[in-house]
Amino acid sequence: xxxxxxxxxxxxxxxxxxxxxxxxxxxxxxxxxxxxxxxxxxxxxxxxxxxxxxxxxxxxxxxxxxxxxxxxxxxxxxxxxxxxxxxxxxxxxxxxxxxxxxxxxxxxxxxxxxxxxxxxxxxxxxxxxxxxxxxxxxxxxxxxxxxxxxxxxxxxxxxxxxxxxxxxxxxxxxxxxxxxxxxxxxxx
Numbered sequence: 801x802x803x804x805x806x807x808x809x810x811x812x813x814x815x816x817x818x819x820x821x822x823x824x825x826x827x828x829x830x831x832x833x834x835x836x837x838x839x840x841x842x843x844x845x846x847x848x849x850x851x852x853x854x855x856x857x858x859x860x861x862x863x864x865x866x867x868x869x870x871x872x873x874x875x876x877x878x879x880x881x882x883x884x885x886x887x888x889x890x891x892x893x894x895x896x897x898x899x900x901x902x903x904x905x906x907x908x909x910x911x912x913x914x915x916x917x918x919x920x921x922x923x924x925x926x927x928x929x930x931x932x933x934x935x936x937x938x939x940x941x942x943x944x945x946x947x948x949x950x951x952x953x954x955x956x957x958x959x960x961x962x963x964x965x966x967x968x969x970x971x972x973x974x975x976x977x978x979x980x981x982x983x984x985x986x987x988x
Contacts, residue, residue, distance in 0.1 A: 802898055802988045803830045804876040805868060807883030810848035812841030816963040827982050834867035836860045864890055874898040876988060881905045898988040904960050906930055906938045915946030920984045922977050924961055925953035952980060
């Protein structure tokens with residue numbers, strides 16, 4: 801069993817994030833899903849970006865730090881899209897993290913990686929927010945830094961393909977992704 805903090809996407813704390821947390825809890829993990837916005841989730845990605853701009857990236861990171869404050873140092877940092885970026889941004893402050901689980905977006909700087917850090921990325925291929933060449937560069941830099949990195953690319957799916965309430969949802973890719981996520985967490 802592992803403690804996991806699961807940060808939401810730019811949409812906010814949507815039912816899909818809560819459902820993902822429940823899936824992880826069913827597998828025996830303790831899961832926290834902090835609300836980094838403090839207001840209801842948005843219905844569109846444009847509204848989500850507008851809300852993020854209004855709240856501010858620094859406030860979002862401060863709320864994420866507060867959510868981690870009482871969690872064990874070996875907590876797995878995880879996130880959806882923007883939340884993957886948040887998880888990655890906090891990696892430098894959580895050097896004992898048991899792993900970095902990135903869903904729908906890259907995150908983490910190579911200089912924050914300790915040798916052997918387990919990192920798993922699930923990404924649409926191509927992804928509208930992570931250009932393929934940038935993903936390749938990030939992947940190489942993380943590997944060079946010593947991360948135990950596994951990247952899963954899902955061809956022809958939308959960005960947040962695991963969210964059943966969005967038009968980009970792919971049931972087939974979701975069915976493939978979740979067992980990989982559970983195996984990653986079980987190995988921690």
